[in-house]
Amino acid sequence: MTGLTALKNAYLPESMRLIRRYPLIEGVHFFQVRAVDMTRALSLDYLPGQFMMVSIPGIGEAPFSISSTPSRPGLLEFGIRRVGRVTNAIFQLKENQIIGVRGPYGNGFPVEKIKGNDLIIVMGGLGAIPLRSLLLYALDNRDQFGNIYLLHGAKTPSEMLFREEFLNFRYRDDLTCLLTVDQDDTGKWPCYTGLVTRLFQQLTDIIPQKTYVAVCGPPVMYKFVVAELLKLNIPKHQILMTLERRMKCGVGKCGHCIIGGYIYTCVDGPIFTYWDVIHMKGLI
């Protein structure tokens, strides 16, 4: 060691402040976080689809998709469901507490390739969390994208993530916003009922070669959504999906997120194409 340069250790979390938190739906909360160092907060760049490792000292670390868009620098947003040890601890946090965060990690959505094309975003359940980043990014850079379609399915209105935000999108004229619930338990649901796949009937003038699709939702959703997309003749390498795996490092070393022996989800993913899924065994 030369001793001239400070040791760069990417495993050390950065201090970030929890600015605000509130429930999105039962069991899923929204967390707004900002680097304590303001210069860092404003310069922290990332891509839609990337993730960060959130640390709770004494409990551990876990990966979370970023739900905010890099086109609005300063705050990082996460939608987090309470499911295990680390998320339980995150749910104990109070506003203004300091937490440890490192990243961003992963490949992110290929936004440069998507630009100039139409974009269909298909989200189900918690899939809304990473895809909201891509959606807001595309809306914030509206002139660089063709038509934008949002297809979002939830079990019931009360289980729809970002419900109010997305309901308001129906009034925008630069976006086709199609929202559906499996069951309307309120009797007041103003949009569609039925599975998200039924919304594809509304997509009429799709030019397949000029269309990218981003899909994220519960495992059962992929098969049916992909079938619809293939019916529309969307090229397999233009169907993008984001995958989940166990992760300990985020930098392609610890091994847990490996797929098929050679894909590290944390580095080569978490965004894959449907072609990757066919081509590389074990993805879904």
Add this chain to the structure above:
Amino acid sequence: MRAVKLRKQDLPAFLKCVQSFGELWGPVREKDRQVLKKTDDVNQIDLTTIRTSLPFKKLLFPPRFSMFHFSGNKYTTSLEHLPNRIIFGLHPCDIHALLIMDDFFTRSFDDPYYTERRKKTAIIGFSCIPDEKCFCHATKTDTVEEGFDLFLTDLDDFFLIWVGSSLGDDMTRECPKIIDEGILPEDLKKYVEWRKYRNSQFKMDIDLTSMPEIFDLSYDSVIWEEEGEKCLSCGACTIVCPTCPCYHVYDKIEMGKIEGERMRQWDSCLFKEYSMVAEGHNFRESRAERLKLRFTHKLQAFVGEYGKPACVGCGRCIETCPVDIDIATIVRRLRGEEVKV
């Protein structure tokens, strides 16, 4: 490459010289095992060792260590006080494994816990005669041209020392009286004969050609189910493997305090929890899936990514597996050869 000679009886004196460069670690016999150990007494070193039960990796990424200390939200790491070490006795297979690990831990991202230890580690390689579990000729890791500071070849009454680095050069110049610079024609002849003899001593052969394609075509093979049925998920093969780098991370905390350590510990892809995510969903529930992952990673994936398999033919997994799952048998079965199981 510079080469010098050392008389056999001068090896202890030479190793004592080497100790002035740092802690000397070498193979030492402990009951029925040979282990890599810090050896203050150079006479403890067992030159007959074919393979130490654990490889060098335990020194470069220890089985368990603290990545950093946390106190509230302050994180501090200390990598400044690592000792200088000389590892004596690595055979060519292990030196190849070391080169693979060097590449793995620095490619695209510098893992400071590995690289800081590595920078302070010197390697003195040592020649060997293969036993019945060695297959480094099949993995093309039976000779080395790099990855060592010094490499000693045992030529009966003297050692031929290859000098592989500036530091290695310094070591030979530290004890000029016992280092012989003159390589004679008969020494060369002796070396050639020794190489010929060593090459003739391999007893096991594995054909690793076309492995990537063979893995692609046998993804759904019953072989994985059958071998998985035997596997105990004990992880011993990954623990002893010199190219298995996977690790688990957990926090260790003092009762009643908000201070503790973030620990890193060796993990194994054969453990059931390895691919398990929140709510217990497991991407590799069966032992067959996990066993397939291990072999696919070693023999297919690494070839695509690094141009060579992540197996160096050291034979440790064959020696260690309690149920005799054998890389040679698996490869033969994948190739469609009749193998008694």
